[in-house]
């Protein structure tokens with residue numbers, strides 16, 4: 001079902017006109033309310049009047065996560081404190097957290113976006129959604145919560161963790177939709193399988209995000225739980241989950257372009273790349289009141305298409321992510337994305353998709369070891385077969401990544417299953 | 433004639449072999465025969481035990497990956513040439529011996545054999561004068 005057909009199916013011309021008007025208005029407001037951006041614009045010699053249509057966006061300065069950190073906590077907020085009705089924060093692995101703020105209208109916009117996402121997966125007010133994203137400063141839990149309430153569904157606010165209780169509630173409350181991270185969904189699926197409870201739960205849809213995952217992982221989850229799984233994308237700086245999501249076609253994630261203006265740029269030259277080409281995703285918020293951002297560099301690598309989708313929506317679609325430029329590892333000069341490993345393992349289908357990358361340096365040469373869990377019931381008891389399997393995985397990974405990989409088979413369930421973002425890389429190199 | 437062998441995947445980590453053996457003994461499962469094959473990264477523990485089905489269950493519950501493998505178990509007299517007689521019976525039949533190990537059982541020696549084609553191997557044994565153990569006997573032979 002299409003939640004807001006007027007917006008989600010408007011013509012490309014209408015989108016262009018709406019975006020241009022909103023962009024010009026937003027830039028004017030930011031110039032007068034955010035000293036950080038005003039200073040940047042003055043340094044670049046541009047005035048609000050120079051930004052009149054979508055194409056002018058490339059005159060604006062970029063914003064990075066560092067800019068948010070440096071203006072911690074409220075330096076970039078464009079409204080008086082009394083207008084701010086909520087804050088969220090993401091924990092930084094290094095240094096300060098980044099804080100984001102919302103006005104009442106921002107929360108309403110966010111709820112609208114999430115309601116569109118949920119409706120896009122076929123969810124209605126008859127459904128019961130178990131929200132197993134963390135609640136609190138993290139945007140996942142509350143973001144989906146407000147959207148689901150806006151849709152009118154029954155919300156089961158579980159938050160993350162306590163897998164056993166999750167499954168009990170899922171059964172007792174008859175949850176039909178699950179929202180959490182893909183790695184936690186896989187963890188839940190395994191626990192449900194082990195408990196032999198698959199026929200006692202009523203799940204039909206999973207809405208998963210907050211970490212990169214692959215199409216193959218989606219298919220595995222769908223098979224394991226007998227559900228349809230969807231990808232919800234978002235980042236707290238731009239809003240939270242619901243900036244984009246995939247529809248029943250599963251051919252890219254629709255971006256809510258009436259609220260967010262996407263660009264794909266070459267991360268080295270900062271020039272736009274053509275539709276279909278891979279580059280870094282950049283967002284300019286078009287309506288956000290509390291924390292409007294110019295050209296926020298997401299570090300997510302993807303491509304975009306403006307072709308109308310078979311589902312009827314006209315909103316541009318970004319492809320499943322090719323990786324993150326800051327998760328990206330450079331091994332022997334080659335750019336390596338962890339998600340490529342998962343994709344390759346799932347494609348092979350002979351082991352579990354859980355892996356751990358160990359990067360080290362021996363004699364000034366980078367080494368990459370990948371630990372892969374053998375499948376609990378289908379491993380071969382012949383050493384030769386296991387060695388063949390290691391070799392096959394090495395070969396497939398070398399082809400996928402472009403660097404030599406040493407594969408080590410480990411016992412099932414020994415690699416960390418996180419209840420939030422999965423930790424899959426150990427980098428032992430000391431490079432500085 | 434098919435014997436269910438308990439195969440266990442072990443990482444080369446201190447104490448894993450001991451964990452597996454202890455899990456079986458504390459559940460009252462007796463080991464009749466055992467072999468440990470290893471590579472630099474991991475080991476494969478193969479055993480004939482008093483109750484293979486329970487063996488898999490208790491090991492899995494302890495987080496140790498285990499499964500059952502079909503093998504055959506043949507008697508070989510304590511005499512020169514007994515083993516080569518067995519091996520010769522399989523030659524030219526298109527059956528590969530994937531691995532084998534021997535253990536003492538009463539008056540005889542015995543060999544456990546995993547072949548590339550268990551059914552065909554059984555045919556060969558039936559046509560020869562080689563004696564094979566029945567599963568129920570072998571599970572408890574050293575109990």
Ligand SMILES: [Zn+2]
Pocket residue numbers: 247248249254309310311312313
């Ligand atoms: Zn679509």
